[in-house]
Amino acid sequence: MAPERLHLTPQQALSRLVPHILDMESRAQHRIAIGLAGGPGAGKSTLAAEMVTMLNAVHPGSAALVPMDGFHMRHAKLEALGQVDYKGAPHTFEGAEFVNFLHHLKVATSAVSGPGYSRKIEDVVEDDFTVGPEVRVLVVEGNYLLLTEGPWAGVKPLLDYAVFVDVPREVVKARLLKRHGEEGLFTEERNRAHIERNDLPNYDLVCLSQDRADVVIAMDVEG
Template sequence: MPETLRLTPQEALARLVPHILEMESAAHGQRIAIGLAGGPGSGKSTLATELVAMINAVHPGSAALVPMDGFHMKHAKLEAMGQTDYKGAPHTFEGAAFVSFLHHLKRARTSVNGPGYSRKIEDTVDDAFTVGEEVRVLVVEGNYLLLTEGPWAGVKPELDYSVFIHVPRETVRARLMKRHGEEGLFTEERNRAHIERTDLPNYDLVDASKDRADVVIDLVTEH
């Protein structure tokens, strides 16, 4: 069982940054991948972004963010499959492509571009970020990094250290209502239905994978 720590986001960063810098030093120039997993609305994306910034503040240019969300299936493909109502579920991602991308990134010696996801258009964007050749720490962020089903089982072997971010289910529900409503693309009724049908079952699935992490952080937040 992984160690479970109850920490604020700032405390979590204060604990993770020195540990990752030690790992980077011990890797002797080889790339390391740090996984931040957690359900939708857990705050892992924000934490991952801050983690990259803090590592780069110590060693400029040494860390890069690698988001799993860029490997959503294209919206047009989901429409053709009749799966738009389940967008965000594990089977609506290009999981095998994500594993292949991670494997390549760990070993790449030149700059590599990767896809991102835009909430403004609810679709993926090609070449949304670049991992420069000088990068030594990949901060990989996503829901399904620790799953054992299908292609997702290939993610954990690529991670040198994995962190699971946990927040209460009701907190997630409230955050997702706010998030889905911010861009104004859908009605409140649609957003609520999507959360109950897709997001919360995904939260439950992901939460069941947390024992595979090296450490679980019970994130203490005000809302």
């Protein structure tokens, strides 16, 4: 079945999604997982964090953010594999570990800690967040939640509701240049080359997976 397609601002998206998730939570007999997928620079992280804040405002402690980015391969491993130039592509993540982690989170009855990712050091941070036993809603965000290739195919069956955030390619390109530049780790020339070689092909790949979502939100944004 084709996904529902909506054209919304980020605030309108939250106003639409949060009540739906609260209704799902009220009817669920178990912990549920909401997936926010989309290409790099689509604004998923911001939307997911705001969603968690709004859900917890209604039911304190009921929602937790689960970022896919914590499952990047460690930078040293990418160097050893000669894949640093492709960091962020699907094969540079520990995809199977991510699927196992999500599977464990869905059924866990005690606190579980998970890894995050820091753009300031361009590497994984262990035990960056903890999902407490009281959590009822996992807000999972990442580029590759809806892919069918390799271990990523195991993610979609674990999601109770999947949202795809669609943002125009040129907006994404401008955002990524700004994001890479703000950290100041690399030259602008390197950043532009990395975006063209890696980030935009990843964006194009992810866009092909949007029909697997329950709803596609074409985000009305100004860069």
